[in-house]
Amino acid sequence: MAVMTDNPAPTRGPSVALRYALRELRGALSGFYVFIACIALGVLAIAGVGSVAASLHDGLAREGRTLLGGDVAFSLMQREAKPDEIAFLRQRGDVSVAATLRGMVRASDGNLALVEMKAVDDAYPLLGRLKLTPEMPVSDLLAERDGAYGAASDATLLARLGLQLGDRVNVGSATFQIRSVVESEPDKLAGGVGFAPRFLVSADALRATALLQPGSLVRWTYRVRLPDSGDRAAKILTDDVRSQLPQAGWEIRSRDNASPQLERSISRFTQFLTLVGLASLLVGGVGVANAVRSHIDRRREVIAALKALGATGRDVFAVYLTQVMVLAVIGSLIGLALGAMLPFAIVGLFGHLLPLPVVPALHPGALALSLLYGLLTALAFGLWPLARVHDVPVAALFRDAAHTESKRPQARYIAWMALVVSVLIAIVIGLAYDKRIAAIFVLSSFVVFVLLRGIAGMLMAIARKLPRPRMTMLRLAIANIHRPGALTPSVVLSLGLGLTVLVTVTQIDGNLRRQFMASLPEKAPSFYFIDIPSTDADRFTTFLKDKQPQSTVEEVPMLRGRIVAARGVKAEDLKPSTDAEWVLQSDRGISYTNEIPRGSRVVEGEWWPRNYSGPPLVSFEKKLADGLGLKLGDDVVVNVLGRDISARIGSLRSVDWQSLGINFVLVFSPNTFRGAPHTHIATLTEPQGAPAQDAALVKAVADAFPMVTTVRVREALDTVGAVITNLTLAIRGASAVTLLSAILVLSGALAAGHRHRVYDAVILKTLGATRARLLGAYALEYLMIGFATAVFGVIAGSVAAWLIVTRLMNLSFAWQAGSAAGVVLAALIVTVGLGLLGTLVALTRKPATVLRNL
Incomplete structure (x- = not known):
């Protein structure tokens, strides 16, 4: 072995660290397969999503004239x-x-x-x-x-x-x-x-x-x-x-x-899938930390020899940091290659089915960004276990791993890690389409990491304080949870992150399906009727009530208008929030009435009197008004039928959009549109349990009012549901990558403890323990850790899904107990299965070969 001495800097330059790092890796890649796979999967997800999105944007740009006509x-x-x-x-x-x-x-x-x-x-x-x-x-x-x-x-x-x-x-x-x-x-x-x-x-x-x-x-x-x-x-x-x-x-x-709404939807969906890919990369980061920690543990003798021969802690750190980055580059390049191929694969396999113009190509920007994500993640998670090498004395490195000191790294290494994490966060938020969602993702990830580490510590503390049970297998399982070098922190982190993401996705998926495909709100209308001539509005309402006297009929006037200015600022110069920008992007349905619309509640201001005849007033939906920076008394200008009409905001309303009843963002005082040509819109809500007579009603309306268009609410929601289904398929695919990363990280964490398992198994078998008793003890250990982690994953994932569904999507949330139970069961099967698989391998080792090296 070459000797590292205290020669001047050239001897200890980057080339020396690289040379030693490559020598170390010649026969030591076996412990880094999970490391490489985790980085590759995360980079694949981000590179694939970015490449497909860029190809789609290129297609829209290239075909812009044709798409627009x-x-x-x-x-x-x-x-x-x-x-x-x-x-x-x-x-x-x-x-x-x-x-x-x-x-x-x-x-x-x-x-x-x-x-x-x-x-x-x-x-x-x-x-x-x-x-x-x-x-x-x-x-x-x-x-x-x-x-x-x-x-x-x-x-x-x-x-x-x-x-x-x-x-x-x-x-x-x-x-x-x-x-x-x-x-x-x-x-x-x-x-x-x-x-x-x-x-x-x-x-x-x-x-x-x-x-x-x-x-x-x-x-x-x-x-x-x-x-x-x-x-x-x-x-x-x-x-x-x-x-x-x-x-x-x-x-x-x-x-x-050509299609701004489509491009905005693509950008939002791309960001969501990218965040799921980042979640996969973060889960893989735990695998990186486990692999680095395990590698350092296996190379203790080599590190000790290097330091005994004159290498400083900084020299050893440089060698192993170089190893980590070389492996991160290998994993990232594998992910890049697969991600870059994804647009070509999609067009080749499904090009004839795609309704969107995807132009497959290599996109250096998207690929470079995914490479940067991969390297920064590996660096962020690898620095902590690497930094501990710097100050560990040679004597401690030669001791058994169970007694290895666990001390905090030096401040400079912690500062470097903080810098890397800060850069990673800045890139995630700075390049996001919706920076608020990206910030929520970053904060949620940090909270989940802290909570998982706390869960692991709490499990170990509880196990340490429990009374010693008389049952041998249970006593051994509890001791394994809190002993020095226990797998508990690694298993909880790796499994918990994956389960949290999986529960979040399944809960969102279930709620979207419930909202759009499974069950309509009890008070939702069965039909919408549009283009009712204003001269026939009363006669049409009477007709519906005669045909279905048990049903509820609601009818209101309707026009279309586009907001062109607000509080004296042109619409294109307003700076709306992300949630409110859609209201400025096209024509909106508007109405007028003397009464507060059903499903609305005035939260600020007052409704105008029934016989109001003053300057035009408008009632604005509260959340959208806040998003546009509007308040009571502000003027809003709406272009209706080629005329700009100005009205003052007299009230702000909270609207229950989920009822699917007739409601509008803008509701004006009736004198605003006196004499303006318009039609009416009506809904018919059938009582629960009433016999369906849809076909007969549609035919009767068409015979009596051929100009009126009938829309079945169920058919409209089925169309939306089909779109939602296609979107959730993509989300499931991306989340599957995260789950696969979690399983890989879990298997890597268990493999990292294989050395300890072999040692324990040999000692216990020598002292008379049977194979069945050892398997039972390890099964109980993994079952307890897996169950606690799964419960946390269900709680954290459900909370995240609730926030996304209620705050970002503005929909109601119902906890999906079936999917949550399925996740818990799957987590237990995976944890216990992988754990016992490694244990079986440990139990096959001959005691003599292990005892010789003690």
């Missing part, structure tokens, strides 16, 4: 653009007009179905390709022939109503012949998630349906393809429209934000 899109709600507004757009480029709204399709046999209607002109699509089966020009598809307008529908509608190509259906006052099936639309993603099958018609056909009543909930979109498709030309057009047509009330999108 033009270079710039201008949208209006409830009204068409005026002739001068359309002329202004046509002077700048090619224009295509599309209108979208919901309607009811009636088949010849009387069956009805809700559809998402889309009326287009002959210029559609300006960009991209409309895929039809069979293929035909749009002009031929939608032309009027033999008394029927042409239409293309989603295959789902054909299956739902038992239709075939060529069949005729009615929508409102118009007759349509279904001539083709819509396979894909180039601009579908820009319109958001639909709740019903697509029904594609012409603009003339839409007018023939007579659905375009004053105030109907129809969105008109004017897409412009510019001669110069550069970003500068799009910005110039946008600025000109805002300056020359300020009262139009356009919602404007350019190709770099």
Whole structure:
């Protein structure tokens, strides 16, 4: 062995530490497989999520014009653009007009179905390709022939109503012949998630349906393809429209934000999955600490020899720190390679099924970030066990591990570790889409670490103070929990972190399913009815009460408006909180009434009198008002039907959104919209236990009021539930990585104690203990530790899930006892199974080989 002396710095430079570190690793990798696997899994999760998200963002950016349907899109709600507004757009480029709204399709046999209607002109699509089966020009598809307008529908509608190509259906006052099936639309993603099958018609056909009543909930979109498709030309057009047509009330999108809601959702979901990946990396960090501690324990003689031959504590620290970082780089590179391949694998295997444009590529930024996470995590968790080597005397290193001193590292090493942890936290929060959620994650991780260490200490203290039971196996199990060098801290940390994450995910998953798929609130309505003409509102309410006198009917006026300014600041210049920014991003449903809406409660201010005739007042939802920095007395300007209407905030309300009843963010005093064209919206809530007559009611409404659209609440929630299911599948996949890391760390922790288990087993067998008694003692030990850890994991995970569901998602929370019990059972099986597996190996060792080395 080479001798390390007190020569000048060149002899002790980084190259010397690297040379000794590599020599040490030549035959010592067997103890670091868990180390490498933990780092690789965590980096894989983060690199994979980052690469897929970056590929998706690239796809959206590359296909932005196609997804938008033009270079710039201008949208209006409830009204068409005026002739001068359309002329202004046509002077700048090619224009295509599309209108979208919901309607009811009636088949010849009387069956009805809700559809998402889309009326287009002959210029559609300006960009991209409309895929039809069979293929035909749009002009031929939608032309009027033999008394029927042409239409293309989603295959789902054909299956739902038992239709075939060529069949005729009615929508409102118009007759349509279904001539083709819509396979894909180039601009579908820009319109958001639909709740019903697509029904594609012409603009003339839409007018023939007579659905375009004053105030109907129809969105008109004017897409412009510019001669110069550069970003500068799009910005110039946008600025000109805002300056020359300020009262139009356009919602404007350019190709770099073709679907802003989709991109925000992707960013949020990416952050969530990244945090789950970070949780996996943190769980793996415990494995890093266990592996380093075990490695130092195995190399005590080597360390002692190095120090006896002149190596300083700093020299030894440098050698083993270099080892740790080399292994961290190896694990990180493995994770990087697998994570970088993930977008290519997804496109190769599922590309034909993906509704989103994923462009697989290598993304150096995402990969570099995941590499940094991996190295910082290994450094943060490896410094503490490494630093203890510095001041341990040679004599102590030669003693048995059970008597090794456990002292706090020097202050400088603690400072380095604090610096590394601070950098890691700064990166996690600084690069997060939602910094509040990232900060909560960091704080929660710290609290869980502290609590788990406290749980381990408490278990050891309780075991130490328990009276000595007469049962040999139980006495031995309790002694193993608190003895010097016990596995309790390592097992509790590794298992507890994984279980906490798993319980959090399963509780959130269960609550989302309960909320959207399993059970509706008892007071939730069964139907929504939209586009009720204001002249027929009273007659429609009477009709519903006559048809179902046992049901509750609620009807309110409804308009659409977009907040353009608040407290004298333009909407685009407001700085809303993350929870409130959505209210500024598009048109919102608004209403007016003299009475406080059901499900609302005034928490600040007062409601206006019944005969109020003063300046317009508005009642704002309290949480959103706080998120926008609004208070009583502030002015809010809303663009409705092309007019800017200013109102003063007279009250703030708390709204029970989970009732699914009719409620609005903005409710105005009735005098605000006197004379404005609008429609009404109504709900029908059936009493519990009442016989379902859905089909008959839908048919009766369609016969008496063909302009009214009926929406079954259950169908809408099933659509949302399908989206939730797809999202939770991804969350489960990411959490599975965390659970796998926890199992690896647990197995590593148990393997680290294998040397002690062999020693104990040999001594006890020599003194007469049977194999069955030893197995029973170890099983009881692992069972007690595993159960205590599982209980903590269930409690901590349930609390975390409750905070996420109630505070971030604003949903109700119900504890999922079944999933919690499953987690506890799985934890016990894994802990006891892995523990006994290692014990069986220890029991097979021959006593003579061990006793010789004592």
